[in-house]
Amino acid sequence: MPATKKGILNRLNNNFAKLTPGGIREFDYQASSIPGIIKLTLGEPDFNVPAAMKQAAINSINDNDSHYAPGNGTLDLRQAIAHFMQDRYQLNYDPENEIAVTVGATEGIYASLSAIINPGDEILVATPTFPLYMVVTKILGGTPVEIDTSDDNFILTPTKLQSILDKHPNAKGLILNYPSNPTGVTYTKAQVQALAEAIKATNLVVIADEIYSELVYDGPHTSIASFIPSQTLVLNGASKSHAMTGYRIGFIAGPKELMKPVSAIHAMMVTAASDPAMAAAVAAFGTDAGKEATLKMKEAYKQRRDFVVDALKQLGFNITTPNGAFYIFAKIPAQFGNNDLKFATDLANQGKVAVIPGSFFGAGGQGYVRISYATSMDTLKQAMTNIAEFINKED
Template sequence: MIEKNIEANNLFASVLSDVKPSPIHAFDEKVSDLPNILKLTIGEPDFSVPEHIKQAAVAAILADDSHYSVSAGTKQLRQAASHFLADRYDLHYDADTEILTTIGATEGLYAILSAILDENDEVIIPTPAYPVYAAMTRLNKGNPLLVDISQDNFILTPDHLRAILANHTHVKALILTNPSNPTGVTYSAEALSDLADVLRGTDVLVISDEIYSELRYDDQHVSMATFLPDQTLVINGVSKSHAMTGYRIGIIAGPAALITPVNMVHSFIIMTPSNPAMAAATEAFDSSLSASDTEKMKNAYRERRDLLVSKMTALGFEMATPSGAFYIFAKIPENLNQDDVAFAYDLVDQEKLAVVPGSGFGPGGEGYIRLSYAASMAMLTDAMARLSSYCENNSATRIG
């Protein structure tokens, strides 16, 4: 039995002292129990899972599909994912050797970082970024290189990337999020091609988190793998596109030489994914009904985005161009409190409206707030009324 007087610090890996719980969830938990709170904090689709997808999970359970699968996931799911990537993004992966089923995008990220990182290897993370990347990099004994891209419209430019590579000799990977959480910004084909030109021939792997690829409002999604297939691992899944966050199914696609070692690590972490969840994800990727399910959700998100953009612009917020995912990342107007954490708590205190402070997403997020528009139009309309009231009451130069 562990003696009571053993200090926790002696028991746990020293890297744990560098890792904090997700700032998004920490903030969300703090404000969740307040009466009348309206939260635009969590990136969680508010739609139900389409009926035909639910039925696929039910059928798997009733058919006693209750045994271990293989660690890469069922062949049916890998084939469905392979067809999906080919149809939607013109990406071509062999279902037998180049696709892996993971427990959400989250486990996919972790398995990749575990497979590639040696102690003190560096991972480029353009910020503001999903906070999980830096935490996972540290947990795998790597060093996150948090690079502020807020001055370049929240896009990593080829010059910036070149400069980072010139100054750092231990870079193992670049994590690219496209479309981005928290900014909603998307990379054009040209921007990706230019980055690929910088990376081609180096030993740097791109971990391309494309979990929001189906939620792109103004143009068609293009994958980094189109331009740098041999050095890219694509992460995708059904969490956001099919409102299936709780089913926990993601995929990794990449060349067999990269997928094989990642699959080995992944098999030690999870053994195999859950069969009913895989049956549901197979239906989500494969069914001809899915395109219209996703389209309906996308149209609803687009309408919500347009509402927030027009209301917030009128209130004086400037924002990153929100062309994908379901987030608005907005700069706090100069006549309001510029400390994003103080601003967010004040907004909760005065108006019972919760948004996430931007600094939780890294250096490029200071002075910003993130709003998730995975919420109903009624909630968003109410949120905008509360934000407007806050701006009116707190602005140094009061409106009107």
């Protein structure tokens, strides 16, 4: 095994040094070594990939569909995505040049931020949030500006946005994610519209990560692109809606001129997504079987959400009811103070339930924990029993 030459160690990308080590996967990894641990840590659906999607991938392999696809993805898939965006959200995108298929929404985040960030650029991020936005912004030499939304029930209001813009008038982009990871909170149509009105008066590029858009429990999902399509890149994908995290299919939709650099950067990084995974995604986004599969999973998630929210409230957690995704962001009971890292560590070690400390998700997350309910009802029942024992012992 080669040892790394000492002299090259200070030649790495300096921006890496700005990243805070640890985080969700590290906490999950540490917790995994605790005997008997129940993990409510990751945003990983517990469902299998629906049969029609699996069959489409198998057919693709058997048909020797094994060559470089067009950079933006197969036309079949872009057409299926255009259909999905129109059918679910009444958004119109031209499959020819307004949609790019990415390797998960993760690559979509990287490609879209790469297209707008020059070193030193400020990117506004509504927090608490999925930490990857901050990480990628920093790697690209940009500066994330966190907007703490915790005192507005985790909704970015036009007033809050304006007050941040007064201090950061040159900010280039705004990242929004709803339904939200980690809060599960989503925006009503009126909230989206009001925010969009405020953004319209700016030249902010909006990166709208709507990966959980299919998992809204009451009422429809309203994309911010319905109001300000000309300055919005919508990110989405099959990972959460169709339990296809391992297939790595995401997409970006946006106006043509904005999509040009995004698509170019995407193609330079990965060439294209893989053929069998794209074939599966055609079934996910373009067929009734794909739509029905999501609805079934959504029903199960909703039952789990209701069960866990009730159980946690009874134990003294304070919760803004999550209307989407599969997370609950719970304020830890008052007797435990505000140290979410200590609470989550003690709960893992003593109560044998792993949840993610809220402060990992940026400003406004302190004193909270994120609980993922993308796991079976039996597991959730046992987890709530363990949490109750842990809390009652500490009382």
